[in-house]
Amino acid sequence: MTNLAIAADGLRKSYGDKVVLDGVDLAVPEGTVFALLGPNGAGKTTTVQILSTLVPADGGTVSVAGHDLARDPDGVRGAIGVTGQYSAVDKLLTGEENLRLMADLHHLPRREGRHRAAALLDRFDLADAARKPAGTYSGGMRRRLDLAMTLVGDPRVIFLDEPTTGLDPRSRRAMWRIVRELVADGVTIFLTTQYLEEADGLADRIALLDHGRLIAEGTADELKRLIPGGHVRLTFADAGLLDAAHRIVGAGAPDPDTLTLRVPGDGVRAIRDLLVALDAHAIDVAALTVHTPDLDDVFLTLTAPQKESVR
């Protein structure tokens, strides 16, 4: 039995005559990570704003954690936590005060609020900075505090709007580890990102949003299967060798500027045959890289035609 943490049907939103969401359907089972992936301006943030009760939808029905968004927004608010794209911390208050503020707003008893704030400061590696104003925190620290504040109320559904945008690699990894821990506790996570690697690594299901419509949805593997396989990239010492290799292989796209030849296919057998053929003609390959399809390919393949249709 799978209960849906988030179910949206025909979600629509326009600002003036600009259509931001044009009939989006979402189904996120409890205890899973769902990634909404899309370029800037695709409508990711608007989707999160609607699902988290910040902005009303123009059309469509939504239920979050079993509460109807339009009829019972407070029910939804009681079940969710939101960490937005712009850090939602009070910069004049200290890290500890920010967490205690959340505890008070969740009506936790004083002792428990203090206890929970301390535990979260420890868990998010903020204990040393607990008594400094949040305005003095680094980007990574502020984002961790932001997420810690979201967790004070023990939400069952968490929205993370581009949680790692602008973070350095180490902070990004720390954020990913935290997300994985949360999922292990049974929390449902709705994540938006423009990093394919992030969706690939974290999400159970991924939806691609482009121009307000979902253009593909599935697991990372399912999405990767949507596009042709990978390719092998061969680099040669000079243009003569590149030309010769291109004639022998009889396929692929040569690039004279980088002296590389892109040959479709990424299987072991295909690569061996390729190398044997080149070897038979005594053509030296300076370098070889194998490129398996990733979500970048999926994304570029699926979004490209749509972009060209826009004048």
Added chain:
Amino acid sequence: MTALTLAARDSSTMVRRQLKRLLRYPSMTVQLVVTPVIVLILFVYVLGGTLGAGLGGGRAAYVDYVVPGILLMAVATAATGTAVMVASDMSEGIVARFRTMRISRGSVLTGHVVGSVVQQLLGMAVVIGVALAIGFRPNAAPLEWLAAAGMLTLFVVAVTWLSVALGMKSPTPEAASNAPMPLILLPFLGSGFVPTDSMPTALRWFAEYQPFTPVMETVRGLLLGTPIGHDAAIAVAWCVGIGAVSYLWARRTFDRA
């Protein structure tokens, strides 16, 4: 928990937040206290001799006359600060977070209003203290002091709700600093610094019917024993009206944004 106790609890949390913020960012409070004190000193020592002579007294008579005007000017100056504070708070992510939480909707605004009112009442106490030090000699009984404090508090609450609404309507903190500007002129275009009798007809008409004048006349009457007449009732009506309309306007803006 009933809706009312919930609202009270969330509001008191937000008031604590706001008071902490004011302590962390004292430059605004200092400016709001220092500005009226400087104006008081300028008016008393630079202009007070001449203006006091016009009132049929001297500098000492003018100190007594001008204090209610300075107090209202302090409120108008503080309105700017409140509007800026609200506008910058609204542009921060923290308020978006509050909106996604199951808390009493009005508590964010209540926090701002109570914080500002406390800040302004403290500021007024300082202004009155300085005024007493340079010769302000009210003849009010304790009950009259209390009534004057009540009148000023009501006025502060009304103007603060107005500045909260103006702050929320402003797209940027910079725009918010301009919105309440006209309020600073109202003590001048009323009975704050000179009696309205000496003004040209049109200006005098405006000065007598604008909301600041009955408030200043009431405070003056309570502290110094000048006649109050209908001014107290008119002042209370203005304050309740401005406060109620501004409150509804602010709440509506907050719920919609």
